[in-house]
Amino acid sequence: MLGRWALALLASTAGCIGSNLVPCGDQLCPAGNVCTTGGCASPEAAAACDGKADGEMCATSAFDAGTCAGGACHEVACGNGIEDIAYGETCDDGNQAYGDGCAADCRSDETCGNEVTDVVSGEECDSGVVGVSGDGCTSRCTFEIELWRDETPAASEVRANHAMAFDEARGVTVMFGGARDTIRVAETWLWDDEIGQWRRVDPAASPSAREGHVMAYDAQRKRVVLFGGYDGTVRLADTWEWDGVTWTERTPAVSPPGRSQAAMAFDPSRGKVVLYGGFGVGAFGDTWEWNGTTWTQITPATSPGPRVDAALAYDPVSQKIALFAGENAAGTAQADTWLWNGTTWAKQTVMNPPPLRADHVMVTDLAGSRIVMFGGRRTNVRYNDTWTWNGTAWAPADASGPIARAAHAMVWDTRENRGVMFGGMDASDVQPPEIWRFTTNWSSVTATRSPPPRIAATLTYDAYRGRSVLFGGAAPNGTLASLADTWEWDGFNWLKVAPLQSPPPLRDHAATFDGARGRVVIFGGTDNTNTLRADTWELASDRWLHPKPATKPSARFATALAFDPLRKRVVLFGGADGQTVLADTWEWDGTTWTKANPATSPSPRAGEQLAFDPARGKVVLFGGYDATFTALDDTWAWDGSTWQLVTQTGPSTRRTQHALVYDPFRRAALLVGGLAQSNVADSWELAGDTWTEQSAVVLPPARSRHVLAYDAIHHAAVTFSGNHTGANAADTWARVFESAVHPADRCMRATVDTDGDGLAGCADPDCFARCQPMCPPGAPCDASYPSCGDGSCSPVEDYLICPDDCAQP
Template structure:
């Protein structure tokens, strides 16, 4: 899976499984044979090796941070340098550069007056070493009189305004924010938007680059979809001398640069799901269109997959990086930490457009967290968000109360349980006896494990913040009871954060909000509802200075280290004089609960999650980390962990990592007692378990197995057995699918010779061939007789120093490699 990890004294943020991105600038990197996805919605830079394995890797972070996307950037391929637009002084643009290999961002210092922000992407002209932009008059921010501007890079960067001959396009072209593409064969810029300009057919425009620049107008049929321009980027195919793009349904279109006629091309293979604002670029080595990410047409999710459309013969799609399984984006969902199964159960929430959900998902909290939908039976609760929820470990169920149903004055006041006992998880309403609490949203439900009861605290009834506390008991008969704690209570509030501190038998309350729109409405006080006798006693906690006032943050108890963990929320970010900034926060804090509660601000290393409120999460004691998911102004479905350090003594042994190849399996389990003896077992599905012998856990409690007695294509299951007082208990069961050998090729040049690492799936006829840069075959050999598996092959030919391309063919499949032979 795609991950990023960092180490620091205050922990390390780590993101799992997804490269969800839209509007990224996609670039082919010929030096490394990689696909770059730069900037876009994530404003991060990533690389995907195209020779495999197809796993995204983070590139160095931009320094300083820049805003790069497909519509405002261009590439100088010979230097692997990106030029992009940035806003300078007086709302005029500047051109900045990015070196993707180092993350270095720099501004180009230029003479002359630069334009207002243009209406089309910049275009780099490699012949004349200049950047051209279209749109943005000298004093015309509304683009009713667009101009053409050039930034000549040599000898010194200088801006100038062009005055092309010919009939210019209508201002509508500038207002359409058209894609602009360099046509290197004809030395012109092609604007890919189709418009009606008076009577007659649709038109497209091009601007010549050599001599006196001239506007050219061409009749076109327009995109078959009827749109004036593509919802996804347009890219130039040098081998086919045409432009390619995809429509919102991922249907391929190409444009002839001789006739300016668009054609929809039928495509084979599995079709990518619909999307807008994807990244797209041509892979010239394999002659295919690469597409990554994009948003769904409804706008409620961002894709994480990567596709390739082969352009030779009938265009055919192939999935390079599959879409990760994940819930639709959401915020304000309820959750419960199912510790017996090591997962977080999430219910409901709202989407980016304010729609309400009532689906259920589970986030597995193993070493690599993964989502799966929860199939339930029984009528589920009506859709909602801002509901209260908690896990009921005694009855193995998620309990949900109240929430927002779209009517701000009449929140829900119902109670539900999703039971996981007896097979398929089942929803059922609960109707407790006794007086019920006022219906509410933005409240908190916590489980008091010492008394087997739930506590409902505070909230908002549609008109006022509440300051009450209710007890909910589910045994022997469900019943509500209002509590009357002693002491001075906290002020009424909603959207507070709560946790039950079982070691000290109390509920801790932090922050929350009131209807006061000033900073007073964002609270940062800490309270304890202490139990022992009666209905408990309120006591405000004296703490060291800590987080700013906020609501809807993620607060979880780390009982192993006696502290609270806090992330984000919505509240005060900065106060300067009479100016207070309120925003979505992404700071992290701990509150040490021993003695005088002490706040400490954490500074975890690496990339951080976006600021958010309404998030879901859990403290994962097995891996000593805070798990964060969902939440934010528009909702999300990303998964982050804040890795906090040493592994505490575990109550379960869990699979920490696995490596599965055609010739071996390597598994590692975590959570055993250091130096503990465990028994390893293996079986084929439904067969009897067979002991693989005994292993000793290392000093950190890890157990490692390397199994080389495997066959490609087999399915195997593994588990650990721990014997205590003569009774053996089993942990960490996992199933693996041994992959079959695949067609694979890599090449290495050394000492004037070329050698190849070849992997064949079968003994069918196969050919390995070497071509020079002009496409002439200079060497080939048959390799199918070598049989399935990995092999080493050396080219028995004397070759002059040059760039070569290798091709391995077997049946309808091919693999390629690039070699630079130097003597």
Template sequence: MRTRSILVSRLILLSALVASPAGALAADIAWNSPVDGVWSDPANWSPPIVPGPSDDVSIALLGAYTVTLDVHASVHSLTLGASGPATDDKQTLYTPGATLVIGAGFRLTPDGVLDFESSAISVADTLENLGTLDLFSTDLSAGMLDNRFIAMKDPSSTIAGPIDNRGKLVLQGSTNLAQSLVNRPGAIMRVEGTPLVPAIFNIPDSYTNYGELDLACALGFGNVTINATGSGSGHVSLVNAPGALMHSYPDGARVIGAQLENHGTLDVQQPLTINRPGAAHVNDGTITLTGGNLTAAGSGASLLNRGVIAVGAGRTFSQGTGTSFTNDTTGVLRGGGTFNLAAAACVQRGHIAPGDSVGRLGFIGNLEINPGGSVDIEIGGAAPGTGYDVLSVGAFLIPLGTLDISLVPGFEPAPGQRFEVIQWGDHAGVFARIDGLTLPGGLALVPEYSASGLSLTCVAQTWTHLIPTGAAPSAREGHAAVYDSASDRMIVFGGRSDAGPLSDVWVLDHADGRGGRPQWTPLAPAGAAPAPRAHMSAVYDPATNRMTVFGGDDANPTSPARFGDVWVLTNANGLGGAPSWIRVAPPHPGPAARSGHSAIYDRGSNRMTVFGGATGAGACGTPANDAWVPSGAPPPPRAFHGASFDAATRRMSVVGGAAACGSPDTSLWVLSDADGRGDPAWTPLAPAGAPRGAWGPGPAVYDPTGNRLTVFGGTLGGAPTDTTLTLTFANGLGGAPSWVDRAPSGAPPEARTGHSAVQADRRMIVFGGSGASGLLADVWVLDEAEARVEDAPVENPAGAAREQVDFDRAPYPNPARSTVSLSISVPHGGPAVVVITDVAGRVVATLRRGFLAAGDHEFAWHGVTDRGTRAPAGLYFVTARCAKSSATRKLLLVE
């Protein structure tokens, strides 16, 4: 009879299977009681027999009831739960200490609940869980576990088959996974510790999370550990996939003893330790430390960061002893907390970005920023750490990469503001490149290295119209001008006026507009004067107070006569004795007669170098490019170009000019060993931000402190222009040269050409020239000081003290072989520091550290370090700092 009943039942259910949804299991025996009952009672089944090993079983009758497995059972397949969407009525299979063996598949519908306590369940095929699987100290074995909700509770459970979790999996106590586990998108896996029983999840194979993995606690506190128990060191991975989320929730200890591969988000809200010796951890996603610290430990373990590690304020990311850490090129380390890398071997070739917007990020241990790496600094206010980013390195910083500066939208720093963006215990070297120093509105940031860090000071480029007292020189163009920084005097010679060529000499006292009311004074040198001329060159030696003039022409507009003579004006600034002209006759043949050339002077070797100009007959002449015979292809021949000289590196930069009555040439060239010592060589440079086409640059001035060349005026499209451009890294060293239009504030001077320009510390002084209105005799200053100067006449009383520490006499001789002398002017008495530093910013010698009274102070350095040893030959910097101002000069020490 039983065989017949089973045959009839199977035929009926087979017919039903054809019409049932895909994946449903046909049933030989079905539960038929709408109330609680036991498995072993035949009356609860239809047909009324207890299921056996060959039966396909269904517990799917509608209603809320519990089936208790009160015997060990074995069936072919099992469906638990009514069909259709989930309802409030659940069908529960409860197994208190029983064993259930399923020869094929096991399916839980959304209304099915499997509640196993101290039991064992074995599924030969797939366990498809769309409902709830609640396991307490239970061993689960399945060919594949396709899950919606499993709760495996303490003290110990084992899953023998692979898990495909598409719902919610809660693990308490000790859970052993025999094969792989996949947490699908949208699924939740919660490893939950309790105050009495910690949660331990052991994985022998890889675990991939595409959904949400929570390391959490129940009842207020609980420790959680995930262990990789497979063989081999560092090869069993906990993978957090792209888009996935992993939480380390409070409260309790959290440990991952597996190789971590994070491609999604790891949110550390509770202290988390990743401890797997020899593991190769990878972060391609985001790790955020919001409420807890993160420690990567395990001897021989490594962490490669190609994503983002964000450390919140008060939080610490640590690398353990014997580990290694690499922030790769796409990696970002950011936040307002601390990275403790002191015990690990570190490579930094990615990005370091303090704060989320702005903040202070600390590093414990040494930090080397490799080429290609960068520090990204945002500035949005005056307060360190809250208004602007600060990177603090407690030990040694080696900045070999890029410093990238940006402003928070809407913020504009004021001239004179100082931002101490990097702090260090010590450092070696300088950033290979600093981007973002040029700001809108004529502002710029000037970097300064010190023994304790790197600061950025905001400076303004502002035009100031000076109105000197005294009778002024006649309006002119094509004149020569030089500047004496010790006396703050500009010396003007010759040029062309409306009446013709000139040979007069004028001195402008207080020429930079800061030390008193500017005043013109004509000089009447003794001796025969040079023939009246224009378009000559002039250089100045402050040590001897002599101006040397070479070449020029008689200003004839159609057929100028060109000169090749050399003249020296003694006492050229009008101080120290009566000025006198002396004609110099060099013993060797000199350059051909020329005009529109350039000349630079090296005080260390007492040499003048002449380049280019127009030779021959005719209004345009023949442009030249002779400067001995340096190696390298020379610049195209040119005249009326700009030139500057960096004495510390002995490099001359040449910009602009034109061929014979030809188009302007804006190319940039650098001549190394420009004083003729060594092996002079030409090198063309290709600056970014090329000037506008058909721009014929005006005269150029050079700021050696900032390695910047500034050009004003010239011609644009054949007409005078008021263009002002600054060339960064003008000597071709320290970074990539770039033309920058600083858009100075204040009404600019009238557009002009044929004017003069001299450098006075961080100011360019412009005089005369030819504009649309005719010849000019006005004086303008382009200010890059730390305080904005309004465009107005200067009304300082005569002899008023300067407000900034400055060099009354720059280091001399320079280059030097032994003793160097210098003089500084201190505006107000107070603490002061005068030091010699190397190119890495390290203090080599201390000339003064203590109180200095207001006034001038003489110093001498004999080339000896603070340790009493001879300083090696090389480039050094002399820095004087008093109150909130400082000044720096380069010094080259030679053998």
């Protein structure tokens, strides 16, 4: 009986307790609580979030700082599983531990690029944009060092034991490797004989440094073929091909043994590259042929025997490959002539051949039906004689000019129809720097590697061609003679261009790049007669255009231009008209100049600088000088309708004649140099509303009236010349941010991630300059601007980075 009463009592008690609980999904809430979408909560907590969305701020009598979650107000606390976004949390995984994807303070998801430096996770910095390097912090969140590098091209190049081939498909001579003085290099250079300029290129892939290799142009496959050479340790046996964009290593199943100092030429009658001899394990006397896929050794019954430093060339008369001279296995120079027909070698009986020699060059002049030979050596003797082969006999050419040399290289430029020879070593082992041309006589040309020094010029980055365009200025010698030359900087080389039409000589003009129309725009300046100009000029590919709008700003100098990519307008402000300084604002839409009438404007000035700031979406103006030539240091921003004062004070030293550009990776305007009491050598950045002095250890010499542009492909701010007292008045400097541990992505191939941040090609914001040139990281992007994938192969694209737009050569 007692047991049954006990059970009844328990049942009665349980029913009483159950009547005070509130059902809430699969749980029961305690008495006095209510059920919300997130579970049980007090009536006050639920009321505090009535009508509010999750994540909104709330408060109760128990706490002032709360977050609505699941229909109730919860006190802000890291580690409670509720992400208090309004109070600065970016995550909350229910604990306060590091290394699990949510930092112990709930303010970082512990990923690089979130603008929080997660020291515990090994980060040294975090600039806030995923995948960006070159801004002081790598895309893997390690420090980068600010460096100013002197990029002034050497006055001349020298080489010995290099190789050259004329690339008929692209109309340039390709040079690779060799020794600069005593240093072997792995550089690729292109010589354009039409304009007489060298250009060093930076391909995605390259053979290693070497000398004594051989190259030949395969006209059937439109490739330059390179084989072998010596790297200082090993005689190499690798085969590479150049397609005008990059080098590609070929890996045939069979290759000739490693060697240097071989001879190689293309046989157009059979479509094969022929290789003979060279030095490896002793002197070789073997014959090999390359068909674009594999090497095949040919074993004729008769051959010239072992040869080192012989020369091969195609004989257009017999339509066979000709070999002349070289050293035999004993190191003795020869003077014999052989012809190869694809099956056998035949020694030619020649009266009065050239003297014994090796290390000479031979090229084919198809139009002249001859082979041209120059120079070489015999023991310690160098030759400077020129000979021609007509298919049956050698004849000395009545031509003089180049000094005696060996270890040189020569091609026949079929576009210009003349021979081009470069490099080598003379009898004193000095490497001569000049280029020599041959038709019936020799003539030398000295390549110009850099523009003459100047002041008051313009340098403008053309985003669609990846080149900075330099125009005009004045010689810094007191004469102020204006210049009218156009040069381009490609990141390695200054290239003088000869547009079909050009502006008159100008100094103190203004320039910018109009991304909507793909043109460099120039306005104003002073010409050679000291006349102020009101001309507008546009550089479109190979010519300067001269639009003549009905309405335009008055003639002026020391004005400033910048392009607003959001509104697709070129903005002009101020300048001087010879009588006073100006404060007018104009905009150019590619057809018409329109004067703006802002309610607020900077004071009248000249010598100011403009740059578009994508971070604020406005054109920024800094400094200049007023009518009394007093330097101004205020900063303004133009939004398309009015000017707004950003800050009244600038860098600590007031200045004029400075240079300003926007650095899209640093997301800051960069100011360099200028004139205070004397030239200054500092640099400053404007990020937000604050100017901050930069701290590079090495700076360019103090200067003023110089030019500055930002080369986005090479992540470099580039400055040139100006008024300074440095050792070289025509110097070129580049500011970069680099890490020896985590270098920035090279942006060469669509599928290769060279900086290890998990992003490759156009998916990596480091590569915006090649993929979306008008859309820097973190900035708004107008879809109408050119980009990879739009079906058009622009000059900054190629088949490696943008295979959808560009076909492989």
